[in-house]
Amino acid sequence: MKDTAILLEHVSKSYRLSHQPYSSLKGILLSMFRYRRRIEVHQALNDVSLTIRHGETVGLIGVNGSGKSTLLAIIARVIRPSAGRVQVNGRVAPLLQLGVGFHPDLTGLENVYFNGIILGLTRQQIAERLPSIVRFAELEEFIDTPVRAYSSGMVLRLGFAVAVHTDPEIILMDEVLAVGDEAFQHKCLRKIQEFQHEGRTILLVSHDMNQVRQVATRTVWLHQGRVMADGATDEVVRQYLAFTEEMERRAI
Amino acid sequence: MLNELRELYRYRELLWTLVLRELRVRYKNSYLGFFWSLIVPLVTVAVLTIVFKRVMGMVIPNYSAYVLAAFLPWMYFQTALLDSSQSVLAQIQLVKKVYFPREVLPLAAVLANLIHFVLALLVFFVYLLGYVGAPLLPSVALLPVLVFFQTLLIAGLSLIISCLNVFYEDTKYIVSIGLQLMFYLVPVIYFSEQVYHAQIASPEWQRWIYLLYHLNPIAMLMTAYRKILLPPITVQQIGAVQKQTFASLPMDWGLLAVACAVSVVVFMLGYAFFNKRKWDFAEQP
Numbered sequence: 001m002k003d004t005a006i007l008l009e010h011v012s013k014s015y016r017l018s019h020q021p022y023s024s025l026k027g028i029l030l031s032m033f034r035y036r037r038r039i040e041v042h043q044a045l046n047d048v049s050l051t052i053r054h055g056e057t058v059g060l061i062g063v064n065g066s067g068k069s070t071l072l073a074i075i076a077r078v079i080r081p082s083a084g085r086v087q088v089n090g091r092v093a094p095l096l097q098l099g100v101g102f103h104p105d106l107t108g109l110e111n112v113y114f115n116g117i118i119l120g121l122t123r124q125q126i127a128e129r130l131p132s133i134v135r136f137a138e139l140e141e142f143i144d145t146p147v148r149a150y151s152s153g154m155v156l157r158l159g160f161a162v163a164v165h166t167d168p169e170i171i172l173m174d175e176v177l178a179v180g181d182e183a184f185q186h187k188c189l190r191k192i193q194e195f196q197h198e199g200r201t202i203l204l205v206s207h208d209m210n211q212v213r214q215v216a217t218r219t220v221w222l223h224q225g226r227v228m229a230d231g232a233t234d235e236v237v238r239q240y241l242a243f244t245e246e247m248e249r250r251a252i
Numbered sequence: 253m254l255n256e257l258r259e260l261y262r263y264r265e266l267l268w269t270l271v272l273r274e275l276r277v278r279y280k281n282s283y284l285g286f287f288w289s290l291i292v293p294l295v296t297v298a299v300l301t302i303v304f305k306r307v308m309g310m311v312i313p314n315y316s317a318y319v320l321a322a323f324l325p326w327m328y329f330q331t332a333l334l335d336s337s338q339s340v341l342a343q344i345q346l347v348k349k350v351y352f353p354r355e356v357l358p359l360a361a362v363l364a365n366l367i368h369f370v371l372a373l374l375v376f377f378v379y380l381l382g383y384v385g386a387p388l389l390p391s392v393a394l395l396p397v398l399v400f401f402q403t404l405l406i407a408g409l410s411l412i413i414s415c416l417n418v419f420y421e422d423t424k425y426i427v428s429i430g431l432q433l434m435f436y437l438v439p440v441i442y443f444s445e446q447v448y449h450a451q452i453a454s455p456e457w458q459r460w461i462y463l464l465y466h467l468n469p470i471a472m473l474m475t476a477y478r479k480i481l482l483p484p485i486t487v488q489q490i491g492a493v494q495k496q497t498f499a500s501l502p503m504d505w506g507l508l509a510v511a512c513a514v515s516v517v518v519f520m521l522g523y524a525f526f527n528k529r530k531w532d533f534a535e536q537p
């Protein structure tokens with residue numbers, strides 16, 4: 001299948017949750033003297049199968065802890081699934097959360113190089129795209145200032161600007177746009193639309209249903225690591241909202 | 253392992269960028285920049301020289317040159333291990349989001365320290381030729397070989413330490429205590445000849461103690477640095493009770509070969525260990 005961008009077959013992911021913190025020597029020593037170790041396995045993804053074609057924009061929604069970030073991490077090859085098969089065709093660019101990959105002591109320019117290279121560009125490609133990156137971020141005056149002097153929104157813009165210039169085929173966005181100001185959010189939405197026209201694949205995790213409705217043509221609703229619904233955005237979002245309302249009503 | 257090395261090669265530009273970033277960050281906010289990394293060994297060696305000549309009664313011409321010849325490689329070993337122990341954990345947010353061969357993080361820390369070491373060696377040669385006026389020995393040609401194997405040893409240990417430190421943060425404390433103890437088990441402030449003549453065993457055991465001591469690859473490498481960089485020397489120690497003389501021993505090439513082989517093995521084991529655990533890093537809560 002040539003036009004498949006992302007193929008997930010019966011993907012499961014379980015995390016080991018130990019109630020005793022093992023990340024210290026004390027934890028290990030204590031647990032050795034315990035009668036039984038309490039290790040629970042938490043199933044973050046449970047038999048997820050998905051096929052995403054090139055050029056699709058897919059929204060990923062679900063309550064906190066439903067497994068959205070885990071799913072993106074598996075697609076980004078950052079973690080390996082416990083079971084199932086993953087196939088990704090094309091260059092993946094994760095849009096990084098605020099400040100990840102930025103060094104506060106280095107200037108915006110130095111950070112652009114580092115971010116670009118970690119996302120798979122060469123130095124030369126970055127040099128060529130630099131003017132466009134800086135223009136997109138609207139940070140011409142601050143590009144030689146250390147990033148510690150930037151506001152959160154400025155860091156976000158620079159990170160976003162680098163990521164959209166890496167020429168990715170598959171773009172992963174995990175609630176990344178929340179900190180930008182109104183104007184920049186619009187700009188990002190325009191960029192996303194541009195990407196859609198260019199036939200790139202976008203996976204968007206968001207709790208902002210308006211944003212999802214605005215950009216996603218298809219939406220997947222995850223709940224407790226399972227796919228609850230997968231289909232046209234309007235329909236899936238409606239089901240999801242009905243579900244959360246129902247949960248709220250029951251909680252009261 | 254071949255596949256992993258190939259993937260690492262594909263990401264060489266990232267590795268190099270990380271090295272540059274490390275160097276840049278370290279000196280960004282200081283006026284003296286690189287000279288700070290020279291000031292530490294120079295001040296240390298000055299203090300050691302005064303203490304050992306005046307207080308301990310060592311009679312050695314150019315003692316400071318002999319100390320420096322071992323202290324610079326020791327500094328490389330120590331700072332590289334300390335830097336790399338934190339290298340993965342410091343970038344854990346990136347590790348959780350972006351795919352790249354994880355080994356670039358500890359390796360970049362090692363390479364940045366390698367660059368420091370090479371620069372410090374250049375300054376050492378200026379000092380040696382200009383101030384001490386010692387002749388350059390032909391065996392100096394072996395210096396790159398020693399640096400290469402020491403780097404392999406450091407890289408292997410760094411891979412293990414940086415990986416363990418993600419899961420058990422006690423690692424970095426254990427490493428720093430271990431390094432402090434190790435400092436006394438390598439020939440920096442004393443000479444390996446003094447180990448040979450150590451009065452902890454009868455004379456027929458001397459050879460075995462010397463051998464055991466040098467089975468530690470870093471100890472052997474430092475003995476080797478001294479012997480290839482500087483002419484053989486007879487150490488005299490004038491104590492309150494007696495005067496001792498330690499004649500220079502020749503370089504033990506067999507032991508050096510063992511140290512080099514151990515370094516290669518440590519590197520391969522370290523890399524294999526790192527590869528086994530490196531995809532669990534992102535799952536660390």
Ligand SMILES: Nc1ncnc2c1ncn2[C@@H]1O[C@H](COP(=O)(O)OP(=O)(O)OP(=O)(O)O)[C@@H](O)[C@H]1O
Pocket residue numbers: 015016017042043044062063064065066067068069070071534535536537
């Ligand atoms: N490293 C980890 N170790 C153990 N459990 C984890 C780890 N990461 C996530 N989990 C668990 O897996 C489940 C799914 O987490 P995930 O981060 O994918 O949720 P999410 O849908 O992105 O939530 P949110 O909307 O809050 O971002 C959660 O129950 C979480 O507790």
Ligand SMILES: [Mg+2]
Pocket residue numbers: 068069070174
């Ligand atoms: Mg999440």
